[in-house]
Amino acid sequence: MQFTVHTLSRIMDGVSAMAISAKGISIETKSVKKLYTWQSQSQPPVILNGKITPKIQVFTADASFKVRIQTCNIELAQFELQKLWLSSHVNKLKQSILKLESLLEKRYLSHSLLSAAQRMTSELAQYWLTWSLDKRFEPHLGQTRFTLEEVHHWQQQDIDEFREAFIKKQLHDFEAYFDSVSAQPLTIAQRRACVVVDERQLLLAGAGTGKTSVMIAKVGYLLASKIAQSSQILMLAYGKDAADEMHQRLKYAQLDATCRTFHSLGTFILTEVEGRAPVLSNMSNSEQQKRQFIHETLVSLCQDQEFKTRFLTLLKSEFKLVKSDTEIDFASPSVSRAVRLFCELIGLYKQAASLGSMQHIEGQYESVLAVFRPVLTEYQLYLANEQSIDYDDMISRAIKYVKSGQFRSPWVHILVDEFQDISPVRAELVKVLLAQHPRSHLFAVGDDWQSIYRFSGADLTLTTHFAQHFGPSTVMQLDKTFRYGQDLLDLASDFVCQNPQQIVKQVRAQRVPDEPSVLITPEVSENSFTFVIKKIAGNSARNMSVMILARYHKQLPSKEALLLLNEQYTHLNISAMTFHAAKGKEADYTILTGLDSDSVPAKRQNDEIIDAFLPKMEAYPDAEERRLFYVALTRAKRQTYIMSPKKPSHFIAEISTQL
Structure with a gap:
């Protein structure tokens, strides 16, 4: 195809000649001749009607320019220009859209795939969606361009519908x-x-x-x-x-x-x-061995007077050692509390150090850490000599x-x-x-x-x-629980979601029970749960599982007492564990005991330095204790018995209003 450059081009644009071929558009001036390949053009050239003569506009990735030409058949010229441009671009479009369609058909529209699709269509749109396609090309390109346009203009509703x-x-x-x-x-x-x-x-x-x-x-x-x-x-x-x-x-x-x-x-x-x-150190699975090591290490380190002075000062300021004491009694409760603290600190300190999150802690608690670090150094040396590691390592x-x-x-x-x-x-x-x-x-x-x-x-x-x-x-x-009835689900869900930081979930129970799933029973003596077990045994003609749950180990029956109960009620499988240990487990019946106001929610507070190493505590009162009680509530498939003592936990009072 040959276009004759209009005389005005020589005067106004400095263009002396222009040629169009299968390679592209060649523009010649007095000083240079340049070929604009079809691949370098971001869309087909456009022929525009001018006041005096037509102009051909060429689009490159960086800019566009116009050249005046002699009068011609604009419709035919435009068709030929699109045809030449398409010959260099259409395969890339078709291959890209086929690849996109294949991905979208075979895979869920994940966030990564959506981003990739949007990047791909955004790039292609610069070439294909900024101009009008001649209708004579639509049978070959119409659906391909439609797919590109559809994906490029997806709104959230379109994405949701596609997914x-x-x-x-x-x-x-x-x-x-x-x-x-x-x-x-x-x-x-x-x-x-x-x-x-x-x-x-x-x-x-x-x-x-x-x-x-x-x-x-x-x-x-x-x-x-x-x-x-x-x-x-x-x-x-x-x-x-x-x-x-x-x-x-x-x-x-x-x-x-x-x-x-x-x-x-x-x-x-x-x-x-x-x-x-x-090799895993024996101390990793033995709290007693670790405490013994820390105790012996402190005794040894105190042979150094400077360390002894720092430790003595710490015991007086943090662990209630009498101010007038000048010597350390290593059998005292103060030293025992320090040993227990250091035992907890080892793992937390090493985790924080590995994550590089020590800066906000070190300055604030230097009096404790100055004593703790030499203990940690000795601990790590012991592991190295033993050629072992702990779980944190x-x-x-x-x-x-x-x-x-x-x-x-x-x-x-x-x-x-x-x-x-x-x-x-x-x-x-x-x-x-x-x-x-x-x-x-x-x-x-x-x-x-x-x-x-x-x-x-x-x-x-x-x-x-x-x-x-x-x-x-x-x-x-x-959205469906298979373990317990709707009444327990409603009760437990409402209880745990009093904390506004919990994610509200829409869950339904598979069944509606014939009898109440939660029963509050007075705890008149230490082993009142035995009366509940007797009741369960009397109502159960076949083998049933019963879990006795408490906040602390000391509130549970001994191994001997548990053995006697299982021997007495042979068609029951009776076990006992703490609330924490019960997570992930279930039984036909559960009995919650030890629910006095001093035990649930737990009153024990962490040392301030321990809290500094732990994730930030929630503002809602007893948030984790509430979740723990929720865990205990939701273990039973048939019925949960809540033993209410003389001074019951306020959790019991809260639940009783919904029964």
Whole structure:
């Protein structure tokens, strides 16, 4: 195609000649000749009517310019120009849209995929959506351009509708699988939690809502839909029993994935990097041995007069040692309290140091830390001489190896159970593992209503402010409990949500019980729960489980007493444990005892320095104790008996108003 440059171009634009070919548009001036290839032009050239003569406008990535031409058939010229431009651009458009359609069809529209789609369409829109396509090209390009325009202009409603359409299709395609993967067919909410696969996903799963079933089904869905291979999936639990249960349930479902506790994960990473399994110090599992070591270390360090003076000053200022004392009685309660404090501090201090969060603590508590640091140094020297580590070393060293790349994670999908119990240092290990893959997935399952381990470093905000810590995410809820009746669900939910920081959930019970699920019974003597057991035994013709629960171990029956009860009521399986130990467990009947006002909620306060190392305490009074009592309330499948003493906890009074 040849356009003749109008005489005015020579005068006004300095253009002496212009040629159009399959390569592009060539512009010649007195001093230079330049080819503007079709690939370099951001849209087809446009021929404009001028007052005197037409102009051809050329668009480049940086700017546009116009050249006057002789009068011509504008419609035909415009068609030919589009044809030439399209010949260089249309394949890229079609390939990009096909790739986009393939991704959108095969995968859930996650935050990462949405961002990628928006980046892709934003780039393409600069080339394709700023001009009008000649109708003669529409049969070949109409649908492609329509798809581009549709995705480029997506609003939130469009995104939601697209995601919902994908979910419904997956629920249909995998209906038979979700019907059979567990002992009971999964609920709609459980199924949706499986087919939604976002890079960061939090599933809020209340007591008895079947979270483990969802985690197993999620693994099966990832494998069946070919989203992941078994070697790419890691399931993390807190306790060995929970990890073993997940492994057994995977095996029963004929599925394969890696199941570990955080500690066994740390062991695995260290073994892979160091070539041998780390040796765990005996003190790691023995509080008594650790306290004995700290006590002996303090005695030894006090051989140095300067240290002895600092320790003596600390005992007087913080641990109620008599001001006039000039010597240290290492058998005194003051020294025992200091030993107990240092025992707690070791893990918290090491975790804070590994996360680089010591600055706000060191200056404020220097009088304590000046005595504590030499003790910690001796502790670490002992571990080094013993060629062993403790749990805190295991996690911090694992983080270091992952960060440095000495350990390469094979896991693209990480599923974490009991996420409400996660601490910042464990969250950091999860984050660095995820960071090793450009598109990694975290499926966190937990219940903020059951967060009861702040004393060991658990940070509730990692759940309640999930997106702030882990990035753009999807938050979902399980909406049905299978454990207990609607009356207990209403009672327990209302009780725990008095704390405004708890996430409100819409949960329903599968059944409405024939008799009340919660009964308050006067506790007239120390072992009044035996009368309740007798009543349960008399009403139960078949084997039933009974759990006796209390805030503290000392409030529970002895092993001997428990053995006698089981021998007396052979058709009952009677156990006893603290509220903390009961989390994750269930029984047909539970008996809550030891609920006097001095015990529940607990009155013991942490030392100020311990609180400084722990996640920030909530403003709502007794927030964690309220959650702990909620855990105790929600263990029974049939009935919960609350033993009310002469001076009952105000929790009992609060609950009784709803019964």
